[in-house]
Amino acid sequence: NAGVTQTPKFQVLKTGQSMTLQCAQDMNHEYMSWYRQDPGMGLRLIHYSVGAGITDQGEVPNGYNVSRSTTEDFPLRLLSAAPSQTSVYFCASSFSQGPYEQYFGPGTRLTVT
C-alpha cells in the first residue's frame, strides 16, 4: 500500500493564480480530510468528506473548494491564491463510522507571493 499520497510536494504561486492540490489513498477509506498548518501552529481542518459525493466544511473553508467523485481521490482547489494561504497542507484518510485512526500524507508546502 502506498498509503496517503500528495502532489506536489512544493508549489509557489502568484497572488490570484489557481491550483489543485492532489490527494489519493489506496486503503479504501471512506473519510478524507484536508488540513493546513501555518508555521509554529497546530492543524486546522479545511474540508472533509465521509464518502464519495459528500463533502462538508471544516474550521477554515474560505478560499478552498473540494469535491469527492471517487473513494480514492480528494483534491483541494485554491480558486484565487492569496498570501494568507501560504502554509503546509496535509491530507488524511480513515475508515468512517467510528473512532478509527487517521492516516496522514507527507504534506504540500505552498508559498503564495
Next chain:
Amino acid sequence: DAKTTQPNSMESNEEEPVHLPCNHSTISGTDYIHWYRQLPSQGPEYVIHGLTSNVNNRMASLAIAEDRKSSTLILHRATLRDAAVYYCTRRGFGNEKLTFGTGTRLTIIP
C-alpha cells in the same frame, strides 16, 4: 466542538518516562480519546486511542480518568526520537470530524 486542553510544552530527560496530560472535560460519552504526534517536518502520525479503559500499544500507554474528563499519554522510556508535538483529540461514532488544538511540544534532553 468539544475542546481539549494541553500544556504548550514539556521537557523530559532521555530514558525516563514522560506523562503528557490532556483535559477534555466536555467530551461526549461515545467519543474516543485519540493521540497523534508530529515529528519535525513530517505529517502527524497516530499514536493511540481509547474510550474508558487504559490502553497499551508498542508506542505508548493511555491512561484515562474514571470520569473521562482527562487522560495522560505515557511514553515509558523517552528517546530523542520521541521529540515531537503531541496532539490530544477526540473522535467517535457519528462524530468523525477530527480537529486538533496546538498540542504539546515535547523536548527530550540527552
